[in-house]
Amino acid sequence: MxxxxxxxxxxxxxxxxxxxxxxxxxxxxxxxxxxxxxxxxxxxxxxxxxxxxxxxxxxxxxxxxxxxxxxxxxxxxxxxxxxHLDRAPTRFCPNRTPHAHFHCRDSGKVYDVSLDDERLSAIEQFLPHGFTADTIELSFLGRGPVTNTIS
Amino acid sequence: MxxxxxxxxxxxxxxxxxxxxxxxxxxxxxxxxxxxxxxxxxxxxxxxxxxxxxxxxxxxxxxxxxxxxxxxxxxxxxxxxxxHLDRAPTRFCPNRTPHAHFHCRDSGKVYDVSLDDERLSAIEQFLPHGFTADTIELSFLGRGPVTNTIS
DNA sequence: GAACAAAATTAGAATAATTCTATTTATTTC
DNA sequence: GAAATAAATAGAATTATTCTAATTTTGTTC
Missing domain, CATH: 1.10.10.10 (Winged helix-like DNA-binding domain superfamily/Winged helix DNA-binding domain)
Structure with missing residues (x-):
C-alpha cells in the first residue's frame, strides 16, 4: 500500500x-x-x-x-x-556551489566560505602533473567573529 | 621498575x-x-x-x-x-611544513602536496573578515598518476 | 492489470573507531 | 623519600558506519 x-x-x-x-x-x-x-x-x-x-x-x-x-x-x-571535520561524524551539505568550510572552535558552528572560480582554479593548480581530482575539500578550524556575550 | x-x-x-x-x-x-x-x-x-x-x-x-x-x-x-578523509578513520602525518593531501581513488594511497608560502597565504585570504583559523585542511580526492599494470 | 525482475528499504546485527572510567604506575617537587 | 601530579593502562562503553538477509516497492512485459 x-x-x-x-x-x-x-x-x-x-x-x-x-x-x-x-x-x-x-x-x-x-x-x-x-x-x-x-x-x-x-x-x-x-x-x-x-x-x-x-x-x-x-x-x-x-x-x-x-x-x-x-x-x-x-x-x-x-x-x-x-x-569531514575532526574525529567527528560526517556532516552533509547541500551547497552545490564551490565552497570551503569554517569550523568554529568556540561555538562548534560550521560556516560555508564561498569560493569564486578564480580561487577554485588556483587551488586546482596546486596539484602536481598527473594528478586529477574530482573532489576538493577545504576546511578551516578556528574562531569565528565574536558574538555578544553577557560580561 | x-x-x-x-x-x-x-x-x-x-x-x-x-x-x-x-x-x-x-x-x-x-x-x-x-x-x-x-x-x-x-x-x-x-x-x-x-x-x-x-x-x-x-x-x-x-x-x-x-x-x-x-x-x-x-x-x-x-x-x-x-x-580526515571520507568516512574513514583519522590518519596522522608528521609533515610539519604546509601541505595538502591527495587521496587516490584507485590505490587508496595518500600523498602530501606541498604548499609554498604564497599558496598558503592565498588560502588564508579566503576567510571573511572576523574569522581566524589556526588549522587549515585541504584535501583532494581523485586519481593519481597511472602506475604500470600487467595488461 | 497480473507476473516477473530489479531496485530500494528495512531491522537489526555486526563491525570498527573513538572515548571514558577507574586503577595503577611513574615522575616531579619538596 | 613522601606527597602530589601526570600519564598509562585495561577494558568497558559509546558511537558511527556498514552489512546481511528478508521484505516491499517499482518498472517492465505480456
Missing amino acids: KEEVNTSLPETERNRLKHALKCRNLRPTRQRTCVYGVILEKRDHPTADDIHLRVRKKLPSISLATIYNCLDTLVECELVKQV | KEEVNTSLPETERNRLKHALKCRNLRPTRQRTCVYGVILEKRDHPTADDIHLRVRKKLPSISLATIYNCLDTLVECELVKQV
Missing part, C-alpha cells in the same frame, strides 16, 4: 533531484526526496543522525541505514557534499 | 619533541617518544590502529587508548597533523 506523504520539496529542487537520479537510472523514492528536502530545509550541516531525527517526523518508520543509503545516492548525484 | 627500551628516535626529532613538550609542561615519556618515532619512520599516513600495531613491536604492552592519548598530545604540540 502506498501512502501519500508530503515530503515538501520545492518544485525546482524536486526537478533537480529527479533529473540527477534519472541520469543514473535511479528512482526518486519518497525516502530520497524527503532526505533531500530535509537537508535543503535547514542548512546547518547535519550529521546522518540529525537527518534521521528530522526525516522521521515525516516518515516515522525510516531507518538510519536508509538515511545512509539515500545520502550516499545524493552524494553520487552531486547534490550533496560530505564534510 | 624502569626498563630501558630503545625507541630509536633520531637526535633532532627527539629534541624537537622534548622542547615542544616542555613548552607545554608535558613529559617526554617512552610512549610519546615511541609513537612519534613510529610516525616519523614510515610516513604513510597511518591510522591510530596502524600506529598501535607498529608501536607494539617496541612496547608490547601499550594500549590503543595510550596511542590516542599520545597522538592527541603530539597534535597539541603541532608535531603531527590529523588527516
Whole structure:
C-alpha cells in the first residue's frame, strides 16, 4: 500500500533531484526526496543522525541505514557534499556551489566560505602533473567573529 | 621498575619533541617518544590502529587508548597533523611544513602536496573578515598518476 | 492489470573507531 | 623519600558506519 506523504520539496529542487537520479537510472523514492528536502530545509550541516531525527517526523518508520543509503545516492548525484571535520561524524551539505568550510572552535558552528572560480582554479593548480581530482575539500578550524556575550 | 627500551628516535626529532613538550609542561615519556618515532619512520599516513600495531613491536604492552592519548598530545604540540578523509578513520602525518593531501581513488594511497608560502597565504585570504583559523585542511580526492599494470 | 525482475528499504546485527572510567604506575617537587 | 601530579593502562562503553538477509516497492512485459 502506498501512502501519500508530503515530503515538501520545492518544485525546482524536486526537478533537480529527479533529473540527477534519472541520469543514473535511479528512482526518486519518497525516502530520497524527503532526505533531500530535509537537508535543503535547514542548512546547518547535519550529521546522518540529525537527518534521521528530522526525516522521521515525516516518515516515522525510516531507518538510519536508509538515511545512509539515500545520502550516499545524493552524494553520487552531486547534490550533496560530505564534510569531514575532526574525529567527528560526517556532516552533509547541500551547497552545490564551490565552497570551503569554517569550523568554529568556540561555538562548534560550521560556516560555508564561498569560493569564486578564480580561487577554485588556483587551488586546482596546486596539484602536481598527473594528478586529477574530482573532489576538493577545504576546511578551516578556528574562531569565528565574536558574538555578544553577557560580561 | 624502569626498563630501558630503545625507541630509536633520531637526535633532532627527539629534541624537537622534548622542547615542544616542555613548552607545554608535558613529559617526554617512552610512549610519546615511541609513537612519534613510529610516525616519523614510515610516513604513510597511518591510522591510530596502524600506529598501535607498529608501536607494539617496541612496547608490547601499550594500549590503543595510550596511542590516542599520545597522538592527541603530539597534535597539541603541532608535531603531527590529523588527516580526515571520507568516512574513514583519522590518519596522522608528521609533515610539519604546509601541505595538502591527495587521496587516490584507485590505490587508496595518500600523498602530501606541498604548499609554498604564497599558496598558503592565498588560502588564508579566503576567510571573511572576523574569522581566524589556526588549522587549515585541504584535501583532494581523485586519481593519481597511472602506475604500470600487467595488461 | 497480473507476473516477473530489479531496485530500494528495512531491522537489526555486526563491525570498527573513538572515548571514558577507574586503577595503577611513574615522575616531579619538596 | 613522601606527597602530589601526570600519564598509562585495561577494558568497558559509546558511537558511527556498514552489512546481511528478508521484505516491499517499482518498472517492465505480456
